[in-house]
Amino acid sequence: MTLNPQDSSYFDTEVLIIGSGIAGAVTTLQLADAGVHVTLVTRAKRPEESNTFYAQGGIVYTGHEDSPQLLAEDILRAGAGYCNPRAVEILTTEGPRLAKEILFDKVGVPFDRTENDELSLVREGGHSISRIVHATDATGKAIEVSLLKAIEGHRNVQLLAGYTAVDLLTPAHHSLNRLKIYDPLSCVGAYLLDQENNVVVRCLAKKTVLATGGLGQIYLRTTNPSGARGDGLAMAYRAGARVINSEFVQFHPTAFYQPNAPCFLISEAVRGAGARLVEATGKPFMEKYDSVWKDLAPRDVVSRSIHQEMLSQDIPNVYLDLSSYIPVDKIKELFPSIYQQCLLYGVDITSDLVPVVPAAHYFCGGVWVDEWGRTSVDSLYAVGEVSCTGLHGANRLASTSLLEGLVWGCRAAENIMRTIKDANNPADHDIPLWQDTGTDTADPALISQDMSVLKHIMWNYVGLVRTTRRLQRAIRELRHLESEIERFYRAVRLTDELIGLRNAVRNGLIVTLAAWENKNSVGCHYRI
Numbered sequence: 001m002t003l004n005p006q007d008s009s010y011f012d013t014e015v016l017i018i019g020s021g022i023a024g025a026v027t028t029l030q031l032a033d034a035g036v037h038v039t040l041v042t043r044a045k046r047p048e049e050s051n052t053f054y055a056q057g058g059i060v061y062t063g064h065e066d067s068p069q070l071l072a073e074d075i076l077r078a079g080a081g082y083c084n085p086r087a088v089e090i091l092t093t094e095g096p097r098l099a100k101e102i103l104f105d106k107v108g109v110p111f112d113r114t115e116n117d118e119l120s121l122v123r124e125g126g127h128s129i130s131r132i133v134h135a136t137d138a139t140g141k142a143i144e145v146s147l148l149k150a151i152e153g154h155r156n157v158q159l160l161a162g163y164t165a166v167d168l169l170t171p172a173h174h175s176l177n178r179l180k181i182y183d184p185l186s187c188v189g190a191y192l193l194d195q196e197n198n199v200v201v202r203c204l205a206k207k208t209v210l211a212t213g214g215l216g217q218i219y220l221r222t223t224n225p226s227g228a229r230g231d232g233l234a235m236a237y238r239a240g241a242r243v244i245n246s247e248f249v250q251f252h253p254t255a256f257y258q259p260n261a262p263c264f265l266i267s268e269a270v271r272g273a274g275a276r277l278v279e280a281t282g283k284p285f286m287e288k289y290d291s292v293w294k295d296l297a298p299r300d301v302v303s304r305s306i307h308q309e310m311l312s313q314d315i316p317n318v319y320l321d322l323s324s325y326i327p328v329d330k331i332k333e334l335f336p337s338i339y340q341q342c343l344l345y346g347v348d349i350t351s352d353l354v355p356v357v358p359a360a361h362y363f364c365g366g367v368w369v370d371e372w373g374r375t376s377v378d379s380l381y382a383v384g385e386v387s388c389t390g391l392h393g394a395n396r397l398a399s400t401s402l403l404e405g406l407v408w409g410c411r412a413a414e415n416i417m418r419t420i421k422d423a424n425n426p427a428d429h430d431i432p433l434w435q436d437t438g439t440d441t442a443d444p445a446l447i448s449q450d451m452s453v454l455k456h457i458m459w460n461y462v463g464l465v466r467t468t469r470r471l472q473r474a475i476r477e478l479r480h481l482e483s484e485i486e487r488f489y490r491a492v493r494l495t496d497e498l499i500g501l502r503n504a505v506r507n508g509l510i511v512t513l514a515a516w517e518n519k520n521s522v523g524c525h526y527r528i
Helices: 022-033 068-078 085-106 139-151 180-181 231-239 268-272 300-311 328-335 336-343 401-422 444-461 470-491 496-517
Strands: 008-019 038-042 157-161 163-168 189-194 199-210 250-255 276-278 317-322 354-363 367-368 380-382
Touching: 008 022, 008 189, 008 300, 008 401, 022 038, 022 139, 022 401, 038 163, 068 085, 068 139, 068 250, 085 401, 139 401, 163 496, 180 199, 199 231, 199 401, 231 367, 231 380, 231 496, 250 268, 268 336, 276 300, 276 367, 300 317, 300 354, 300 380, 328 336, 380 401, 444 470, 444 496
Parallel strands: 008 038, 008 199, 038 157, 199 380
Antiparallel strands: 163 189, 189 199, 250 354, 276 317, 317 354
16 A cells, blocks of 8 residues: 655555545544554645534534434424435434444543533524533534544554545546446546645545535635535536535524624524524514524524515624623633634624624535445445435534534444455556646636635525526526636646635536526525
C-alpha cells in the first residue's frame, strides 16, 4: 500500500473516505480499530473543519420515560409522513446505544451534566420531550475534536488534509478497457487535488465512502461553512449514482442577521430553553401560525412563519427574545459561544432582541443509500448529510442528523469489514493517471462572480417559497450558467474553488429540477 502521494501522481488504499465530519470520522475509526487501512481525505486545511464542527444544539439520546416508539413518532411527524420506516426503526433502536458506546465510552465527548452528574437533557423543536444531550452550545465541536483525537496518529489511518476530491473513479467512465462500459457501475477510488502541490493524484481503493456533508453554500444565506458546496453529491451524480428527495432543503428559522455580519446559527436550543420569536415591539407571533407547538413547531413551519412576517410587514428580519424568558446567568451558562459571537456585532443576548432570518441549513435529500450505507454504485458508500437514508423524509427533526451520521457511519464500516476480503484490487493499469486539459490560470474574479450569481438564483427562485415561474426561470438560468462553467473548467488549471463552483452549479440544478418535478407542497418543499 502506497501512502505518500506527495512523491507520486498515484497511490492506493484499502478504503478511501472523503470527508472528516462525524460520519466520515466514525467510519474511519471503526474500520481502523478493526485493522482495516483507511485513507481519510478532507478538502479543508484543518481536519476538524466540517459541518459537524459548527453544529451547536446537540445530538439525540434518550430522555426520561423515552422510548424508540416515542422518538419515531416525533421523527415521522416532522418528516411529514415521508420518512423511510426502516431508517426510522434503525435510528431509534440503535442510535442511543451507539452514542453511548462510541461518543461516551470510546472517545469521551464531554457532554454537559447536572449538579447530580446526570446528563443534561434539553428539548428542541418537534420533540415531545427533553432528550438532546449537548456540550453547551458547541456540541459538534466537542464531538469532532474527540473523534479526531482518536483518529490522528492511528496506525491504520492516513489523514490527508488539503486534498479536494475532483471526481470518483468508475471503470465504466475511466477505464482504458472500453468494454468495461458494459459492466455494472462500480467505484474504484477518486482523483484528488493536492492543493499545496497543485497536482491531481489518482487514489485507487477497494471501497470508497462519501462523507462530504451538505450543500448550503449554493444559497445566499446559509449556516453552513464555506466548504459545504455539495461536492460529494455532484460527484456521485456524475458517476451515475441514484439521487433522491433533492427538493427538500431545510431552512433553519434563526440565523443571525445584520447587513455586514456573517450569517451564523442561533441554535434551536435557545427556543428550547424558552426564548420566543417576536416582532420589533417584543410581541410574540408564532401562536398565530401554530397554536400547539408555537415557537417549537417543526423548522419548516417556523421558517415559513418568519418569512410571512417579513413579507406582510415589509421588514428585513424578525427577533429572538431571550432576556424576557431566560435568566441572565442561565443564558451565559447555556449559550456562551452564541453570547460571544453576537457581542462581536453589538448585540447582547442577555438584554437585546436578537435579529434573525431563516437560512439554508440542512439537505434532507442526497445520494440514495440502503440500510448499510451502500449506494446504487458497487463499492461506493455514502454516510451523513450527503446521503439520503430516508430518515428525515420531507423535513428533518432537530438534532437527528448527528445521530444519523454516527449510526450509518458504524453500519457502513460494519458492511465494509464483512465484504472487503472478497473485494478485488482495482486494476492499476486500467485507470489512467490524471491528464491536465487546462493551461491558463483560473481567474478568481470569474469564479466569485459565477458563485454569486448561483447563490442569488437559488435564494430568490428556489428558496423557502417556490412558484412555477420562479422554478422555470431558475432552470433556464442555471443551465446556461453550468454550460459556461463547464467550458471555463476545461480551459484552466484546477483549483479547489473551481472544483467547488462546478459542483455547486450542478447541485443547484439537481435541487431545482427535483423541486420542479414535485408539484405538491410537503415538508420543507413549499410551492404556491
